[in-house]
Amino acid sequence: MEMVAAAGQFVARAQCGTIGGLFRETLRLRGDAPAIEGGGWCLSYAALGARVNRAANLLAGFGIGRGDRIAVVAENCREYPELLLAAALRGAVLAAQNWRLAGAELQHGLDLVTPRAIFASPRHAERLEALDRHGAPILCFGDAYEAALSRASDVPAPDLALPDDPLLILFTSGTTGLPKGAVISHRTEVSRSMLRLAEFGLPRTAVSAVWAPLYHMAGIEEALSTLLYGGHAMLLDGFDPAQLAGIVAEHRLGWLRLMPGMITPLIGEMRRRRITPRGMTLCGTMADLVPAHQIAEVTSLLGAPYVNSFGSTETGMAPCSAGLIPVGEVPSDLAKTQTAFCELRLVDAEDRDVAEGAAGEAAVRGPTVFSGYWNAPEVTAHDFRGGWFHMGDMFRRRADGKLEFVDRVKYLIKSGGENIYPAEIERVLLADPRVADAIVVRRPDARWGEVPVAVVARKSDDLTTDDLARACRAALAGYKQPKGYHFVPLEALPRSTTGKIQRHEVERCLAEGRLPMDGMEP
Numbered sequence: 001m002e003m004v005a006a007a008g009q010f011v012a013r014a015q016c017g018t019i020g021g022l023f024r025e026t027l028r029l030r031g032d033a034p035a036i037e038g039g040g041w042c043l044s045y046a047a048l049g050a051r052v053n054r055a056a057n058l059l060a061g062f063g064i065g066r067g068d069r070i071a072v073v074a075e076n077c078r079e080y081p082e083l084l085l086a087a088a089l090r091g092a093v094l095a096a097q098n099w100r101l102a103g104a105e106l107q108h109g110l111d112l113v114t115p116r117a118i119f120a121s122p123r124h125a126e127r128l129e130a131l132d133r134h135g136a137p138i139l140c141f142g143d144a145y146e147a148a149l150s151r152a153s154d155v156p157a158p159d160l161a162l163p164d165d166p167l168l169i170l171f172t173s174g175t176t177g178l179p180k181g182a183v184i185s186h187r188t189e190v191s192r193s194m195l196r197l198a199e200f201g202l203p204r205t206a207v208s209a210v211w212a213p214l215y216h217m218a219g220i221e222e223a224l225s226t227l228l229y230g231g232h233a234m235l236l237d238g239f240d241p242a243q244l245a246g247i248v249a250e251h252r253l254g255w256l257r258l259m260p261g262m263i264t265p266l267i268g269e270m271r272r273r274r275i276t277p278r279g280m281t282l283c284g285t286m287a288d289l290v291p292a293h294q295i296a297e298v299t300s301l302l303g304a305p306y307v308n309s310f311g312s313t314e315t316g317m318a319p320c321s322a323g324l325i326p327v328g329e330v331p332s333d334l335a336k337t338q339t340a341f342c343e344l345r346l347v348d349a350e351d352r353d354v355a356e357g358a359a360g361e362a363a364v365r366g367p368t369v370f371s372g373y374w375n376a377p378e379v380t381a382h383d384f385r386g387g388w389f390h391m392g393d394m395f396r397r398r399a400d401g402k403l404e405f406v407d408r409v410k411y412l413i414k415s416g417g418e419n420i421y422p423a424e425i426e427r428v429l430l431a432d433p434r435v436a437d438a439i440v441v442r443r444p445d446a447r448w449g450e451v452p453v454a455v456v457a458r459k460s461d462d463l464t465t466d467d468l469a470r471a472c473r474a475a476l477a478g479y480k481q482p483k484g485y486h487f488v489p490l491e492a493l494p495r496s497t498t499g500k501i502q503r504h505e506v507e508r509c510l511a512e513g514r515l516p517m518d519g520m521e522p
Helices: 002-014 019-030 045-061 079-090 103-113 122-129 143-151 186-200 217-228 241-250 263-273 292-302 377-383 422-429 465-475 503-512
Strands: 034-038 041-044 069-073 093-096 117-120 138-140 166-172 180-185 207-210 232-235 253-256 280-283 306-308 323-325 343-347 359-365 389-397 403-408 413-415 418-420 435-445 449-458 485-487 519-521
Touching: 019 045, 019 079, 019 186, 019 217, 034 045, 034 217, 041 045, 045 079, 045 143, 069 079, 069 103, 069 122, 079 093, 079 166, 079 217, 093 103, 103 122, 103 180, 117 122, 122 138, 138 143, 166 186, 166 217, 180 186, 186 217, 186 253, 207 217, 207 241, 207 253, 217 232, 241 253, 241 263, 263 292, 280 292, 280 306, 292 306, 343 389, 377 389, 413 435, 413 449, 418 422, 422 435, 422 449, 422 465, 435 503, 449 503, 465 485
Parallel strands: 034 232, 069 093, 069 117, 093 166, 117 138, 207 232, 253 280, 449 485
Antiparallel strands: 034 041, 166 180, 306 323, 343 359, 359 389, 389 403, 413 418, 435 449, 485 519
16 A cells, blocks of 8 residues: 555656756756846856756755745846746745835735745845844845855755645735735646747747846746746846847847836837847737737837737736737737636636626636645635635626626736735825825826826825825835825715725726815826
8 A cells, every 4th residue: 555655646746847857857958058148147058057056055055945935035137047946946935025115015025934045136135134034044146145156065956846846936916905925836837838838839949038027927937937948038137128129139039028118118219229120929918008009019010919918926827818919900809818728717706607798707727826825824715715716807708709808806906017906005095194094096007007096085184195105105116106196075985885985986086087176286
């Protein structure tokens, strides 16, 4: 019986590789081919593999093993992906901290994951000194990190992970106002990489321009997938239209991710320099938040179709990112196409399937779905009820099988690729005793797609927009700052029979100019 049980474990282990093991196979196959570059440096697969071995042994020296967390607070830099691959070999979990967050928000992230060690770039290391690090040491990239790496053994580190071990924690905005840690396993990352290749047919040798921050799914998974299938990842320190335009001119790309707010500057740079793209397979993401004429312009300029995507940190490309908008087309229909290897139900509030054409919440099942929220069992149980992950997004399924996005069950603002939940901002506004009530709604924006706007009922006339803006700047990341403050009488806020402010009605009234103001300073 023991032999039978052991055989079952071995079979399960053989059925899916780990990220560390699969990367080592890529090393063997690609050797001296370029793996990752940026800022004047370039590492071959062999050179990157040697650094990953030393980094894994460095983590072992910290006593970090399976299930332990390391936190990284850094801009896009070569140390970031090599630490992810090193953590993968150790069976450890990399918690990708959002460096754009305010101090209290960053503290919450550290409290949530209680890292064994923290790695930071010089740009962000000083901020960590003022926070409770739960005894974790800080190792700063640069001289200190390189010295520690050089002292670590270069002997190939053993692969200690199992396929279902956590690999990444990516932070998502929370409806309660605090970020949640989405846990993504080795198996899930392998599945997401395979789905990218299967759905889009990306060339294995294509170059990836990784400009999205590595704490974000669009950045870290772009880099990781590229390295797993032997491509060439070019790291940019954030969105730089001049640098990105140069890459477009010189390299044949796979999927060039473009988000609201980034397309206009890139178009302007390419037109100014009269750049002809070397070639690419796909461009774009989140078509709903981009003006239709802009999609036509950028696809014509780049010579690549636009990805009409809808996914999330929790689900990857699923449930419906397979649709493409042809080159030069001004889209009039942004209905989505369901991705492969994904089951999708649309359900009502009682989790019953809705009729075709009726609005229902997307409930997803498949190999790209994450493993739940770190240290949040009640939230995880609720969102995974019935064995399906409930996204909180409402769709209608048409007779042709296409999926029309309706709204968010949990009101969410998507601004330039970042998720903002109003509760995050509202808790800051309501902390001022001069605020009687407050609500945050979205407003369409030509550059960012959507931006947050605050509607506030005040108790005292001495409360100003400057007071509220100062409080938000102190507590929230820059992209979460309200782009307008509107003061209204308390009785002007529309409410439900239970007394809750009706957010959609506030948004509608504000857009139509129907909210009475007791003073307004945009």
